[in-house]
Amino acid sequence: xxxxxxxxxxxxxxxxxxxxxxxxxxxxxxxxxxxxxxxxxxxxxxxxxxxxxxxxxxxxxxxxxxxxxxxxxxxxxxxxxxxxxxxxxxxxxxxxxxxxxxxxxxxxxxxxxxxxxxxxxxxxxxxxxxxxxxxxxxxxxxxxxxxxxxxxxxxxxxxxxxxxxxxxxxxxxxxxxxxxxxxxxxxxxxxxxxxxxxxxxxxxxxxxxxxxxxxxxxxxxxxxxxxxxxxxxxxxxxxxxxxxxxxxxxxxxxxxxxxxxxx
Amino acid sequence: xxxxxxxxxxxxxxxxxxxxxxxxxxxxxxxxxxxxxxxxxxxxxxxxxxxxxxxxxxxxxxxxxxxxxxxxxxxxxxxxxxxxxxxxxxxxxxxxxxxxxxxxxxxxxxxxxxxxxxxxxxxxxxxxxxxxxxxxxxxxxxxxxxxxxxxxxxxxxxxxxxxxxxxxxxxxxxxxxxxxxxxxxxxxxxxxxxxxxxxxxxxxxxxxxxxxxxxxxxxxxxxxxxxxxxxxxxxxxxxxxxxxxxxxxxxxxxxxxxxxxxxxxxxxxxxxxxxxxxxxxxxxxxxxxxxxxxxxxxxxxxxxxxxxxxxxxxxxxxxxxxxxxxxxxxxxxxxxxxxxxxx
Numbered sequence: 001x002x003x004x005x006x007x008x009x010x011x012x013x014x015x016x017x018x019x020x021x022x023x024x025x026x027x028x029x030x031x032x033x034x035x036x037x038x039x040x041x042x043x044x045x046x047x048x049x050x051x052x053x054x055x056x057x058x059x060x061x062x063x064x065x066x067x068x069x070x071x072x073x074x075x076x077x078x079x080x081x082x083x084x085x086x087x088x089x090x091x092x093x094x095x096x097x098x099x100x101x102x103x104x105x106x107x108x109x110x111x112x113x114x115x116x117x118x119x120x121x122x123x124x125x126x127x128x129x130x131x132x133x134x135x136x137x138x139x140x141x142x143x144x145x146x147x148x149x150x151x152x153x154x155x156x157x158x159x160x161x162x163x164x165x166x167x168x169x170x171x172x173x174x175x176x177x178x179x180x181x182x183x184x185x186x187x188x189x190x191x192x193x194x195x196x197x198x199x200x201x202x203x204x205x206x207x208x209x210x211x212x213x214x215x216x217x218x219x220x221x222x223x224x225x226x227x228x229x230x231x232x233x234x235x236x237x238x239x240x241x242x243x244x245x246x247x248x249x250x251x252x253x254x255x256x257x258x259x260x261x262x263x
Numbered sequence: 264x265x266x267x268x269x270x271x272x273x274x275x276x277x278x279x280x281x282x283x284x285x286x287x288x289x290x291x292x293x294x295x296x297x298x299x300x301x302x303x304x305x306x307x308x309x310x311x312x313x314x315x316x317x318x319x320x321x322x323x324x325x326x327x328x329x330x331x332x333x334x335x336x337x338x339x340x341x342x343x344x345x346x347x348x349x350x351x352x353x354x355x356x357x358x359x360x361x362x363x364x365x366x367x368x369x370x371x372x373x374x375x376x377x378x379x380x381x382x383x384x385x386x387x388x389x390x391x392x393x394x395x396x397x398x399x400x401x402x403x404x405x406x407x408x409x410x411x412x413x414x415x416x417x418x419x420x421x422x423x424x425x426x427x428x429x430x431x432x433x434x435x436x437x438x439x440x441x442x443x444x445x446x447x448x449x450x451x452x453x454x455x456x457x458x459x460x461x462x463x464x465x466x467x468x469x470x471x472x473x474x475x476x477x478x479x480x481x482x483x484x485x486x487x488x489x490x491x492x493x494x495x496x497x498x499x500x501x502x503x504x505x506x507x508x509x510x511x512x513x514x515x516x517x518x519x520x521x522x523x524x525x526x527x528x529x530x531x532x533x534x535x536x537x538x539x540x541x542x543x544x545x546x547x548x549x550x551x552x553x554x555x556x557x558x559x560x561x562x563x564x565x566x567x568x569x570x571x572x573x574x575x576x577x578x579x580x581x582x583x584x585x586x587x588x589x590x591x592x593x594x595x596x597x598x599x600x601x602x603x604x605x606x
Contacts, residue, residue, distance in 0.1 A: 045464045046433070156553045157314075186313045187492055191534050191547035198545070213462035216537045220545055243538050257467040259493035260539055261520045261532060 004175050004207050005034040005057065010066035012052050012231075026052045027063070028231040034175060034207050039198065041210040041222035041239070043254060049231040050211045054177050057209070058094050059085075071174060090119050093173040097180045099164050099193075103152035109163055110148050113137075116170040136169040139203070140196055158189055165196040169204065176201070176208045182217065194221050215254045219243050227251050270343050271450055271484055272302040272325060272369070277338030277353075279324045282331075283558075290558045294320035294333075296508035299584070302451060307477055307485040309499030309516065311492050311531070313554055317508040318488045319374065322453045325486065326369040327352040327360055342368060342450075367397060370449040370482070374456040376440040382429040386410070386439065389428070393446055413442050416479040417472050434465035438472045445481040452482040456489055466491075470498050492535055496520055501590075504528045507555050507565040510584065514591030524593040526570045564596065572597060 012027040027049045034040055044050050055061040057068055059075050068075040071091060079088050102112055113133050114124035122129050137144045140162040147159055155163070168176065178197065182190045198221050201208050212218050218225055219239045227235040227248065235248045246252045276299055281292040294317040302308055302325075310318050320333065329335045340353040342364070352364060373379055380389055391406045401409070411421050419438055423431070431439060437457050445452055454473055458466040477485050489495050495502060496516050503513040504525065512525040523529045530550045552569035555561055561568050567577040577596055584592040 045462045158553055186490055187536075188313050188531055188534050188550040190549070191536055192549040194536065195547045195549075213464075214536075215463075219538045220536055220547060239544065253464060255538065257463045258538065259463075259467070259470070259491070259497040260537060261493050261496040261535065262517070 002036050003033060004036055004071060005032070005209075006069040007032040007053075007057060008067050008069075010053065010056055010063050010068070012049070012056060012061075013064045026231050027056070029066075030228075030231070030233055032057075032209075032226070034209060036174070036205060036207055037201070037223075039201055039208045039210055039221055039223045041212065041218035041225045042228055043212060043215050043218045043225060044228035045213055045254070047230075048228045050213075050228055051179055052231075053228070054094070054179050054209065054211055058092060058177055059088060090171065091174040093168060093171055093176050095164065095176065095178040095181045097183055099181055099184075100152070100157075100160055102164060102167065103160065105152055107151075108149055109152055109155065109160075112163065112167055113170060116167045119171055132170060136166040137163070139169055140166045142166070157186070158192065161185065161189065161193045162196060165193070165200055168200055168206075172204050172206070174206060176206060177211070178208060179211045180213070181210075183212075190217070197221065214258070215243065215251075216258055227254070268306075269304040270301050271304050273339075273341045273343070274298055274300040274325065275339040275341070277324055277340060278336040279320060279329065279333055280336060281320075281333050292557045293508050293560060294557060295324050296560075298324075298338075298508075298510055300503060300510060300513070302484050302486060303501075304450075304483050305477070306500045307474070307487055307498055309495035309502040310486065310488045310505055311490065311495050311502060312505035314490055315554060315557070316505045317557070318490075318505055319455055321505065322371060322455050322486065322488055325451075325453060326364060326371065327355070328365070328371075344368070362397075366393070366444075366449060367447045368449055369451045369453065370444040370447070371453040371455060372437075372440050372444045372457055374459065376437045376457060377433065377460065379436075379440050380428040380443065382427060385425055385427055386443075387424045390443065390446060393443065397447060410442075410446075413445065413481065416481065417442055417475050419472075432465075433461055434468055437461065437469045441469070441472055441476060445476050448481060450483045451486060452476060452484075453486045454488065457487075458489065458491060458494055466494065470494060474498050492531060493537060504531070507560055508557055509565060509594065511566065511595070512591075512593045513584065514588070514593075518588065518591050522588075522591075524587055524591070524598060525566075525595050526572050526597075527566050530569075530571075564594075 008031055010027050010030045014024045014026055015021050030053060042050050056063045062076055073079055079085060103109060117124045117129050134144050142162050147155060182193055185193060210221055222239050225239045225242050226233055229250045235242060235251050242251060246255060276297055277295055278297055279295040281294055282289055298321060312318050327340055339351060342350045342352055344350055387407050387410055390410045391401060394401050407424060410424055414421055419442060458469050476482055487495055487499055499516045502516045502519050503510050506527050512528050523532055534549045550569060555565060563578045563580055564582050567573040580596060582594040582596050584594045585598055586592050587598050
């Protein structure tokens, strides 16, 4: 399995204030390596630096020091030209907390899929384009006749979520970063979107960084789990290992804070 | 918790619909449709269900805070007061409710806690305004003394009193909103989705505060509404499961956790992504099908299009809540037949 992402010694310091500056170390020498097919879950509470790390990897915010190498290219040094940036975002895709934000309420949902196709240089009106849209919609368990040609408000939450994953089937990114993708989703549908994402990674030979505060979600989807606390990686291992035998006190807090249904 | 204890609030076959006019066509969204429910003295009643199942509307109906486009169609909402006896809230004017019910008998900690209090006032000033709006005039010292007593009981840091609302962290905001809503010692506190925006560690502290409010006697009973099912099971004594505007199951929470009866409750509990014992890693389940449109709900049992046990009769007959075990009611035809329809 090839290495998709190699982030080395990432440190991020935020400064605030004008006269008296205060420094906050959001990330402290974090190393992260993602191989093809892996789903790496980064767990931590608000303020632990999860999203900062994602932003640095996704070329949204520069690190104070450290290097991010994505598919052999240094994200913050080599990727500068328009063509390179295009290449970068074709291979790395982000799902944010509000997954419905990809839909424009004034456009039919097809547009989201058509744009995804164009990214890979396929004309959506061509035979090949039409066929791949149908295939993508089917691969997430939707009936194309029920969803295509409609506006976002005409679809249910579940259908929209499936379409978001269908879009990724068309883009075929090498790395997906999902930041709390189900925090706004109803519990009865959470499992569904998680399952779709796991299937997607397997079917397209992709990889994923799954960011969450809920160690329960991480346990079910991840192949490897990383616990982030105050900007440092405090624990790393397989989900079974971390959940059944957490070494760090902080990990134990995360596990014991989860509410449970005592059966 | 004593189930045979005193009833505080009773809803009897309540219907409240939203009326929305679009291009001259009026349609009714049946958000609360034939709900009967009792809130007992001293309990924490949890209400769970999917987004859009009518949970928050039920909260509005409980305190009769009916504002357009919501309309109260039929049913009775009664409050059982120690001194004044039974007060029928559903016949009172909005003015009466504002002066005698909201905040003083039934208070609500809303979904929008992050912006619930004015940012540019110190907390003790907000408390003074709340007292004043209910006709209670207090000096600064009195307000501060009262508020610090509450904060102490809820283990909130006392220096918070002199802070502005915007200075607080997310979890602290929620806990302060809970403290503020219990300022006038209401009998019932309705907490609507108070942990939706918080991470698990912070959410736990807010749940603790919610329990404390009842335990130290700041309020008699709590109604805790949330789609976070495990959180509700953690704190509630009794749980009502809502689906598409109706209550489909209600009973003691330990009993429902061990022995869920309604197919929806079963599927909902199975769909939880948790790390509990017996849950296999990577085995993800969800409730199949789509949530119905409440302006045109399915006939008969509203869950039948998604129910794995549905039969033809489920499409025709609307199931009533029947008591299957002591204090454990379920609205499903599977049980109605076997146990007779005595409710």
